[in-house]
Amino acid sequence: MNRFKKWFHTITFGETKKYAALTLWNFLDSFVVTIPYAVMLLSIYLFLIPLAQPGEALPENRLWILCGILLAQIIVYYFIRRRTYIAICVGFAGTAKIARISMGEHLRRLSMGFFGRRDAGDLSTVLLRDYTEVENLGSGLIPQISVILIRLTLSVVVLSVFNWRMMLAVLLVIPLSLPFAFASYKKMGRISGELLAAQQDAASGILEYVGGIQTLKAFNMAGKQFETLKSSFSKQHRHSVGMELAAAPVGMIGRFVLNCGIGVVMLAGAWLLTRGELPPFYYIAFLLLSLNIYEPIMILFGFIADFARTNRSALRIDELKSEQTLSEAAENAVPANMNIEFKNVSFSYGNQEVLHNLTLRFPEKSITALVGPSGSGKSTITRLAARFWDATGGEITLGGIPVRQMKADGLLSYISMVFQDVYLFHDTIEANIRMGKPDATMDEIMEAAKTAACHDFIMALPDRYQTIVGEGGSTLSGGEKQRISIARALLKDAPVVLLDEATASLDPENEVLIQQAISALVEEKTVIVIAHRLQSVCNADQIIVLENGEAKELGSHEQLLSQDGLYARLWEEQSRAGSWKIVRNAS
Structure with a gap:
């Protein structure tokens, strides 16, 4: 029955x-x-x-x-x-x-x-x-x-x-x-x-x-x-x-x-x-x-x-x-500041643990870079900070409040994200940028686009800001999609910014402009940036070197180089890779 x-x-x-x-x-x-x-x-x-x-x-x-x-x-x-x-x-x-x-x-x-x-x-x-x-x-x-x-x-x-x-x-x-x-x-x-x-x-x-x-x-x-x-x-x-x-x-x-x-x-x-x-x-x-x-x-x-x-x-x-949802607080707690802390955090994908008892602190209004080999847990940390998943062990806090005790919408209202894999919806460019702030005026949208160095190429399109982009932004280049995502984040103006190699898809011509846009985006913000090119994070307030889900080193660029550890080896390898060029073997 x-x-x-x-x-x-x-x-x-x-x-x-x-x-x-x-x-x-x-x-x-x-x-x-x-x-x-x-x-x-x-x-x-x-x-x-x-x-x-x-x-x-x-x-x-x-x-x-x-x-x-x-x-x-x-x-x-x-x-x-x-x-x-x-x-x-x-x-x-x-x-x-x-x-x-x-x-x-x-x-x-x-x-x-x-x-x-x-x-x-x-x-x-x-x-x-x-x-x-x-x-x-x-x-x-x-x-x-x-x-x-x-x-x-x-x-x-x-x-x-x-x-x-x-x-x-x-x-x-x-x-x-x-x-x-x-x-x-x-x-x-x-x-x-x-x-x-x-x-x-x-x-x-x-x-x-x-x-x-x-x-x-x-x-x-x-x-x-x-x-x-x-x-x-x-x-x-x-x-x-x-x-x-x-x-x-x-x-x-x-x-x-x-x-x-x-x-x-x-x-x-x-x-x-x-x-x-x-x-x-x-x-x-x-x-x-x-x-x-x-x-x-x-x-x-x-x-x-x-x-x-x-x-x-x-x-x-x-x-x-019947799929288990992430628990959510009845009322939205307001954090006192924008400090992010990981306290003995562990996380597993199925039976595979990728973070092991990790304790980290990301101070308010500072830039923290996450570097390390592929699969070391860098992206997982940013996703846990935004509570895309729940940690399987330990606690993550924003302003001293555990993220589990915050409503999902409330938590995400404090966070802007610019990831390497940008997804744009099959809609107008205006609508895709407006996602950062639904009640934004057209002037605010255009100002964000100018700061993100995408206003000029948008105005060159047949329908300008009303141009429909394909599914996932397929009608735009990788660099154009990335700049629109930065404009979206600029419009949101959240106090916490998560960056996952945001300049990876950009051509050299626009990279300087985008770096300036990112500098405007992260000003006076709590920033966590994932970097594969170490040169882009030399000026970070702190750099965390990850390996196999553990924090191996922590410090400034100069401090880490002087330790002659994993970071120094990565720096040396990238310096050698910078001189790489295609050579045809003699027959």
Whole structure:
């Protein structure tokens, strides 16, 4: 029972009261639709009166009354159908919209580790296809099924009053058709899982193919990689056909068994009629109304494939909603200053620990550079400071307040980030810069762009600040994207700045301008900068040298060189690399 409640809660997006109202309107809609059947039966009864009682006149007045009932039914049905349509298309659609927004809020509170281990195609399948499946089932199929069951129950009760033996004849074939339904549902439940997996693979393949098309073309692999994508489409097609084949026993044998019920009713009625135990009108009524009983059951059988597929979608939504979010304080604590401290912090990616009992201090209004070999934990430290993840051990504080005790939005309001891998949204350049300060004026946006040395190239574009950039900023160069991200950070003007090799994608011509922009960005800020080129952080207030998740050295540039340790070796290696040039080997 609890399992059913959980499932029902999922397909109604938690709005069970709205769902009950939707079902009620569907029932009224269905009830009004059945009125013509009753009018038809009464009309047949009235037409039979002169035949059953010769000399008796046809009751025309009653027939006119029935015509009036049909006219009233048309008018009433219009208003009920309109209200039902609104309840489905507006009421429940609004509920589905709120449910999607709620899932978006849930995803926003998940750690970045979750997105690292989940495929983008998988998430897009859940948010788009699975929610659509559940919405269609919840807004259409379930209310219809509820109405069908109610109508079926009422029909059985009413007809049983007229003749219980004929009612047994009507119901006889229904249990015989159920095994085919159960067998089909079980098979489709298994195939639906395989179909969803195939759809996820296809979605992931499309994203990967489109995102990597430049690399594929460069290595002449576009055609070969498309064969892999085509294979995933074929797999999806194969499982889709399998779903239809699994539904065949219900669609064919189940319907055949139910149609045989008409013959059973005819034979049973004829036998009772010849024995004088069934009035002719009742016989006609059972023949007509048995169709009204079997048809809803056939419709239910047609829903089995939808149930199997949607049940799998509901489970995937529940699985995503059960992912553990980062804890969040009820109220946003305000830090006294912008000092950042790591106190005995450890962190693991799965079973691999990448930071080991790390204790660091990043003083307010100072520049701290993180240097070290690749994989030493530099980027992890900046992500932990912004609480993209929670440390697996120890504590991180901002202004003396543990970041776990701050609301996520509150914490991020104090932080600006400029990372090496810049992502711009498929929107205007203005909108991408405005993300730093949603209520900024156009003058403020342009001033930030000028400071970040990107105003000139923006003004050279056809639509200037209204130019649409491609997905991820694909229509711009790496340096142009980087400058826009710096403009965004300048506009935000947060007291803490995290820089991850912000000049890595820039050409020498603009590097000096960008360095000036960064200098303006970090002025009077608490800055943590990740540097691969040591020359760019020589003037940092302190440099932390990391290796294998541990702080090996700490000090100024001069102090670290004098220690003749890891930093000195890195400096020497980069100095040698600076003189590297391409040389053609003599043949």
